[in-house]
Amino acid sequence: MLTFTLRRLSLFIFTMLVLTLLSFSLSFLFPGDTVINHSGQINASAAELAHLNQVYQMDKSIFYQYGAYLTHILNGDFGQSMASQSPISNEIIKLLPATIELSLVALLIAMLVGIPLGFIAAIRHNKTSDNVILSLAMLGYSIPVFWLGLLAILVFSIGLGWLPSAGQISLLFEIEFVTGIQFFDILLSDSPYKWQAFRDASAHMILPACVIALAPATIFIRLSRASMIDVLAASYIRAARAKGLSFQQIIFRHAIRNALIQIIRHVGLQFANLVTIAMVTEVIFSWPGIGRWLIDSIYQRDYTAIQSGLLVLSCFIFIVHILTDFIYAALNPLARGNKHGS
Amino acid sequence: MAREKIYLEEVFPSPFMQLWGIFRKTPVAMIGFCCFIFLVLLAMFAPILAPYTAVDGNLDMILLPPAWHADGNVSYLLGTDELGRDMLSRLMYGTSLTFGLSFIVVIFSLVIGVVIGSLSALTRGIKSSFLNHFLDVVLSIPSLLLAIIIVAILGPGISNTVWAIAIVFIPQFIHITRYAVKEEFRKDYVLASRLDGASNFRILYYSVFPNIVERLMSQATLAQSAAILDIATLGFLGLGAQIPLPEWGAILANGLERFYIAPWTVYLPGLAILFAVVATNLVGEGIRHALKLRKEN
Numbered sequence: 277m278l279t280f281t282l283r284r285l286s287l288f289i290f291t292m293l294v295l296t297l298l299s300f301s302l303s304f305l306f307p308g309d310t311v312i313n314h315s316g317q318i319n320a321s322a323a324e325l326a327h328l329n330q331v332y333q334m335d336k337s338i339f340y341q342y343g344a345y346l347t348h349i350l351n352g353d354f355g356q357s358m359a360s361q362s363p364i365s366n367e368i369i370k371l372l373p374a375t376i377e378l379s380l381v382a383l384l385i386a387m388l389v390g391i392p393l394g395f396i397a398a399i400r401h402n403k404t405s406d407n408v409i410l411s412l413a414m415l416g417y418s419i420p421v422f423w424l425g426l427l428a429i430l431v432f433s434i435g436l437g438w439l440p441s442a443g444q445i446s447l448l449f450e451i452e453f454v455t456g457i458q459f460f461d462i463l464l465s466d467s468p469y470k471w472q473a474f475r476d477a478s479a480h481m482i483l484p485a486c487v488i489a490l491a492p493a494t495i496f497i498r499l500s501r502a503s504m505i506d507v508l509a510a511s512y513i514r515a516a517r518a519k520g521l522s523f524q525q526i527i528f529r530h531a532i533r534n535a536l537i538q539i540i541r542h543v544g545l546q547f548a549n550l551v552t553i554a555m556v557t558e559v560i561f562s563w564p565g566i567g568r569w570l571i572d573s574i575y576q577r578d579y580t581a582i583q584s585g586l587l588v589l590s591c592f593i594f595i596v597h598i599l600t601d602f603i604y605a606a607l608n609p610l611a612r613g614n615k616h617g618s
Numbered sequence: 619m620a621r622e623k624i625y626l627e628e629v630f631p632s633p634f635m636q637l638w639g640i641f642r643k644t645p646v647a648m649i650g651f652c653c654f655i656f657l658v659l660l661a662m663f664a665p666i667l668a669p670y671t672a673v674d675g676n677l678d679m680i681l682l683p684p685a686w687h688a689d690g691n692v693s694y695l696l697g698t699d700e701l702g703r704d705m706l707s708r709l710m711y712g713t714s715l716t717f718g719l720s721f722i723v724v725i726f727s728l729v730i731g732v733v734i735g736s737l738s739a740l741t742r743g744i745k746s747s748f749l750n751h752f753l754d755v756v757l758s759i760p761s762l763l764l765a766i767i768i769v770a771i772l773g774p775g776i777s778n779t780v781w782a783i784a785i786v787f788i789p790q791f792i793h794i795t796r797y798a799v800k801e802e803f804r805k806d807y808v809l810a811s812r813l814d815g816a817s818n819f820r821i822l823y824y825s826v827f828p829n830i831v832e833r834l835m836s837q838a839t840l841a842q843s844a845a846i847l848d849i850a851t852l853g854f855l856g857l858g859a860q861i862p863l864p865e866w867g868a869i870l871a872n873g874l875e876r877f878y879i880a881p882w883t884v885y886l887p888g889l890a891i892l893f894a895v896v897a898t899n900l901v902g903e904g905i906r907h908a909l910k911l912r913k914e915n
Contacts, residue, residue, distance in 0.1 A: 287751060294755045305771045414903065418895035420847055422854045423870065423888035426877070434878075552760035556851055570763075571855060574770050582770050590759045597758055 280605050284598055291594055299583040300345050306579040310334070314345060316356035316364065316580030354584035359576040364584045368566065372588060373456025374444060375565035379554045381481060382488035383547065389489065390496025391539060395532065397497065398504030410501075413494040421553050425487045425560040432483060439483045442562040446480075449473040484561040492550045496539065503538035507531050541604045544597035551593055633912070637832055640908035647907065650900020657894055661718035664710040669693075672711035672864040675701040681880045697882050699873065705882065708864040709890050715865040716853075717894045719780055720845035724838050727784045731791020732834065736826075738792065739799035740818055749796075756789045765848055769857045776865065779858040783848050787841050794837045798830040832909050839902030843895045850891050866891050 303313035311328050312318060320328060329335065333344040348355070354364035397409040433441035444458055445451065451473060454461050462473045507513065508531060516526050555567030562568070566589060573581035631639065641647055660667065682698040683690050684705075690697065696705040738749050756764075761783075768782035802808060803826065811825050852858030853867030861868070866887040873883025 287754070290751050291755045291758070294752065302767070302771070414899055415896065418843065418892055418899055420850055420854075420867075420888060420891045420895070422851060422867075423884075423891065426874070426884060427888075430877070430881075548758055548760045552762040555760075555762065556855070559855065571766070574766060574857065579770070582767065586759075586763065586767055589763060593760065594755075594758050 299587045302583040355580045358578040371566040377457045382485045385489040386492035390493035391500045394497040394500025398501045413497040416494040445477045504535045507535045544600035647904020653897035661714040668707040668710040670704040670707040712864040712866045724842045727787035731788045735792040735795025739796045761786045774857045776859040802826045836905045843898040
């Protein structure tokens with residue numbers, strides 16, 4: 277496990293280096309002056325510009341420039357937003373938790389719906405219910421997410437009036453910002469309307485989370501179906517059957533556990549996909565998250581915000597990726613010995 | 619008595635023909651394939667087939683509902699938008715943008731990805747490890763996010779979108795080719811031809827490629843369905859196709875303001891995207907199913 281941890285750690289450091297290198301080079305690729313793209317200070321006076329040039333070591337070679345940029349990032353200084361002229365790190369701290377909350381809830385929904393359906397399809401392999409589940413999965417995988425979001429708003433918010441269509445919580449509730457994750461903040465606050473606020477926040481969450489969850493859920497259906505079919509064909513299942521265990525015992529005690537391990541391995545990869553979907557969904561549901569902020573900053577040509585947003589979002593995805601790798605290795609001793617490039 | 623064949627010959631169909639034989643026996647896959655061909659033809663001949671052009675507006679016929687509606691007009695089969703442009707013609711022209719461009723993008727990145735991927739599969743040691751880690755990084759960034767960044771650098775527009783999506787897909791094809799080639803190189807038939815003295819490139823070209831081409835095709839269909847969705851999503855966000863172009867995502871975004879009074883301007887382009895993606899996925903599913911059956915035989 278130690279070598280595994282060291283390997284993952286080296287991969288993590290390497291990845292972070294490549295990602296910062298990418299966002300560093302974006303400053304050169306974007307239109308405009310490099311140091312202004314780094315810092316986001318578009319209205320800097322000549323003296324401030326000279327100071328910035330010195331801070332980012334623009335007079336020295338590109339290695340020093342990268343070093344200076346990296347130091348800034350490590351100190352949590354992403355520069356200023358070109359559009360609002362406020363520090364980007366503050367905005368990210370405000371926005372990222374909302375995205376984390378939304379994407380984790382969506383991941384949970386996708387797994388809770390997708391994995392059992394996949395297991396059912398695998399157990400009833402090549403029967404009608406298997407085919408129905410597979411066809412639904414393919415349809416769900418093919419629906420463009422922005423269209424689905426609009427239809428969901430049309431049906432559930434406008435047509436039936438069950439759920440709110442935009443935002444994170446009703447403006448009536450004043451919740452103090454502590455962690456940024458709305459549910460925790462509500463529980464931590466001492467408002468007398470805690471439970472109403474909690475219900476309101478959940479009602480706001482349901483529609484976007486379900487829209488995001490649909491496509492990943494269909495992928496989980498396929499993954500869990502494939503891994504369950506593999507497990508059910510394994511010889512230890514036949515041994516368990518020969519021992520005289522009932523069908524339910526075989527499925528719940530032996531098959532599900534082993535099938536789940538294979539699925540956990542893919543959660544990290546699916547998460548990147550889910551965050552992409554979440555970005556578009558945030559735009560449609562006006563969710564105050566980092567995806568909507570990033571797309572807005574493209575409209576505003578806010579290059580500093582774009583490169584920091586890229587860095588933070590892919591860093592977040594990669595941390596989730598590494599975490600699932602760890603969980604997988606902790607659950608499955610076979611994976612720890614795997615040496616090169618996998 | 620005349621004999622047509624003097625020698626009793628057993629015909630072994632090539633792996634590709636075997637695959638086709640299985641593929642055509644699956645009705646659902648064949649339906650998907652026919653829809654796919656239909657879309658390809660539509661993408662090519664839309665200017666000939668469409669009743670009107672994509673930008674011609676008839677200001678007397680604004681926001682006409684589809685023909686089956688009581689207020690509809692049969693000469694505008696799917697209704698018109700807010701400038702009196704025929705929805706059917708716009709959707710037909712849009713096929714060549716959303717579907718046709720995604721097809722071209724996938725073929726372009728497939729070729730480049732396969733070349734780089736198969737060359738990199740032959741390398742070992744630090745070069746290979748570096749590439750592997752680098753690919754891990756690129757693949758961990760969501761494809762749409764990367765495409766958005768590239769569009770932000772290049773500026774919005776349909777041609778920049780196409781470049782962005784091509785760049786995003788190349789690493790995926792490198793990854794899958796590399797993996798597939800490495801797997802094949804471990805097998806015995808490669809060893810056999812190596813013992814015959816074949817060079818690496820010869821093995822790659824004559825022995826390995828025929829065996830991985832179907833896997834690449836199945837990956838290509840997956841990539842194409844993702845490419846259709848990405849082009850449409852970027853169009854919807856206003857970063858892809860710009861205003862007069864009848865790209866499906868852009869038509870949908872355009873209809874958004876009149877969602878309540880003219881819902882057909884939103885649900886028709888959405889249905890078109892759904893149809894194209896489902897057709898592509900059915901073909902991919904058929905290929906994967908046929909591959910599995912061929913392996914079992």
